[in-house]
Amino acid sequence: MGTGEMNQGRRILFIILPLIVLASLSLWYLRNFYRMEFVQMTGVEPENGIYDLTGMDFSDGFVRLQGELTYIPGVVTPEEYAAREDEAIQARPQDMPAATSRMVIKVPDNDVYMMECSSIDYAYRAYVNGELRFQAGVPADDAKDFVPGYSEMQLEVRPENGVIEFVQQGANFVHRTGGGHSGVYFGKPEIIRRFTALTVLTEAIKVGLFAALFFVHLLLFVVQGSYRANLYFSLLCLAWTVRNGLTGTKVFYALFPAIPWQAAYRVEHLTLPAAFILLILLARRVFPGIAQKWFVRAAGVLAAIFAVVCLAADTVLLSWVQLYYNGIYAAAVIYLYARFLMKLPGMARKGNLRTEQAISLAGFVFFLYAGVHDQLYHMDVPLPLDFAMTDAAMMIFSFFQMTAMFYGTMQEAALAHQRERQAETEKEMLAEMNRLKSSFYTDMSHEMKTPLTVIAVNAQFAAQNIRAGMVDEETVMDLNAISAEARRLAQMVTGLVGIGRMQGAKDGLLSLTSLLTGTSRIYQSLFARKNNTLAVEAPGDLPLVEGNADQLIQVLINLLSNANRHTAGGSVTIRAKALGNKVMVSVTDNGEGIQPSLLPHVFERFCHGETGGSGLGLPICRTIIEEHGGRIGIESEEGRGTRVWFTLPVKEGLGHEGDGDNPVGGG
Known part of the structure; x- marks a missing residue:
């Protein structure tokens, strides 16, 4: 790639990169600030199992009912719960596989409300004022009768005398933690639906963006197969597409409601080792020398072991193994960062940091910063930006890598085109050399033929005169001509030998x-x-x-x-x-x-x-x-x-x- 093309490429990047950051932050803003500022989501915790919402204005907002509930061990009906209320406990132990909880919600009027939540990784039933209104899977007291399930729940409910009794049955025999009840969104139906639609939309956009990146970079790899970074990045985007489609709002469940729970759960976890090894291969391709061969082999073995666990092991064991694998994953990422930081000063000093590497590095650094930021955020450490950044960081990281891959592909294509032109030029030069060599042989054969002919003819005449005993001045002239042509022929041979010696010579x-x-x-x-x-x-x-x-x-x-x-x-x-x-x-x-x-x-x-x-x-x-x-x-x-x-x-x-x-x- 020429200097002018490189400078033009950098100018384009200075325009594209801010747009990438702006687009990613805008999508994150749409998902977080928009729904918080305009929908006014508020968290409410119970007192003695009762949520008192009588002072709430639900005309333009909704609440999230969260906090510790009262539980009775096992799967019981609302009537059984009421009869055994004195057995209720305030906090559910993590190792309790089946339990029933109750919410008592006091509202300001008897209008229609909506409750929304999801069943994640376990079986679930919901009763409203004693009536069964929702079920996902089959909750049971033992694993033999238990069937896991997942489904979004949106229930329109009407209070009786300003009170809603909400009883939840939950059972989980497929995960290391029990089936604890997550928070429930509560408000007017139109606002809850607006919130849900916005959440699903942003998740669907994110999944669609990752899917688009997968197809685009796979196509780039097909077109420019020598640049394997496109292949690694496209497969990484595919892994993120699958993972984002199966987590969060679970967009894939809306598209394919018949997905078996266990299959989706295993595939979701299978994306972790896939993303792990693809990130290492991508880093190794973009930053040569960062990941040694032994490190790549070790990462590949660990990823293969975890993949086997994902496909074959019991899901409870899988959920435990995931904890250790996440630790290994974090240690490997820290190791790669340490390796890069050791090499960065030398690369910068020698001017070896390529444009695609600088862009890719910016994405990696931002992603690492977001990970540290969110870890502190979830530990309630005061921060200048008081919100989680992982989603935005993942999008920004992906778009930075996309730009780096495009730039690297452009460079690779330019180099390939240059090599092709150079090969054509060398082919033309070889053809010219062959033509010159052929012409040289023709000319030399003609030049040597002339003295040889003169020598042969004059030698014949001289021989005839000598045999006839007629050695005269003409015979002497014939012999002189033979001598002269022989000397000329010797000079030609000497010239050829000199040229041959020069062409065969090395340094000297x-x-x-x-x-x-x-x-x-x-x-x-x-x-x-x-x-x-x-x-x-x-x-x-x-x-x-x-x-x-x-x-x-x-x-x-x-x-x-x-x-x-x-x-x-x-x-x-x-x-x-x-x-x-x-x-x-x-x-x-x-x-x-x-x-x-x-x-x-x-x-x-x-x-x-x-x-x-x-x-x-x-x-x-x-x-x-x-x-x-x-x-x-x-x-x-x-x-x-x-x-x-x-x-x-x-x-x-x-x-x-x-x-x-x-x-x-x-x-």
Whole structure:
């Protein structure tokens, strides 16, 4: 991804991230403040089992009947409760699996009211003024006759003489805690329905958002499979979709009322190990090196064990195991945060913190802060923000991760596109090299064929004269021609050997004169096809340089190819000269030149003009020259030509090209 694209991406993020936070907080506000400020929910506790609401105004609000009730052990009818009222206890023990409670509610008038509550994880019956009005599952005194159930309860009730007697039977043999009775919402039907609709709406929106994130990022993974963070995040959103649909207002029960209770309960808990391992995989992908292999394996084993418990164990055992697993989960998250905090200073110092990592980290930090805040909130610790933040934090965390995933996907797509273009460019360069090699073989076979033919013909004539005893001046001329052509052929072979040795050489001492001359000789025919001339001006006493012949030949090929491509019917000159402790080589042409607006960017990858080219040649040249300790530059005037130069350092004591027997290849 280029610098311009990266800057544009960051500008977009600075716009998107505040909108994400605003949208998440707005949804949280809708769920919490709206229903509290406009519906005016109030909590009321009993005195001796009696809720006195006679002073309440229910015209624009409702109350939540909460606090400790009076209980009789076992499942009893309202009549049995009244007969055994002296056995009632004020607080229900956690280990009491079945019990019956009673509320006595005094109201200001005999108008119609509504009571709402839900049965969660246990069986439940409700009686109003002695009449059975609601049942979920089958409450019983023993596990054999007990059947769990869940259903939202909304009952319209009318008081008798200003009093409502509300008796609840509850039994729980499927959870580590007994079936304690949760609070009951009480008020006018229209307000209770408004409250319920608002609560269900916000829960449904949250479930829908997680489901949308699942599908979007799964699609992104299908499109860009190399970026596996999208897969992990999509599956994490799926786990949260399922969990949110089965908890809270249990949106999935409204859509699928026939869901078996135990199946829903097990799936709800199964989302915990799934989310656990997916969070670790996501963190490992976004922050490489944070989670070691042993940690990921250990987390995977623990998640698999808990998954087996979720699917096969008794639900009471499952509820106990969940406590320990939550502790392990919290310890693992703290460990990952500690690991990241240890690495963060080094990443920031080296500038290795990528944009997607910074966004993802912001989501993780906010989620961690919300977890600590809510823990203190539930412990009644005074806080500046006196409300629970987990729901808002989960949404903000998800949207921050979504933005990080989108940004990471954009980067991955850009890199993939760059790799694809580079592969195409390399393929084109390979094809060009093959074509040049084929042309070279053709030219050399033609050049060598001529002296061989001359040698063969003159040798035949000389042999005939010698056999006939007619050795004259013509015979001497034939032998001289054979000698001259043999010398010319030997020079060709010497040139080929020199080029071969240069191409096969690794880092060593190099004769730039030989390298420049040998390389230009091979590509003369390529220039001739465009009616261009190629000349070399290099003194024989240039200092030796140390380097890789293959790479420097590649630099020359790139520069010569550019010059030939942008010149027609002109000239290209290679010059070399010593400048103190370095050697400067330049390739100059009198071609079309480079546009002034393009000239400052020619060494950037994939920068090229309208006449074509890959945009990789000059960046590759710069990389090679800088790796050799040199510098490269360019000068150009549009319509008058271009000069590209580079320098190579000369190490003291290496001598000059005329010194020694083997200046090319380092011995």
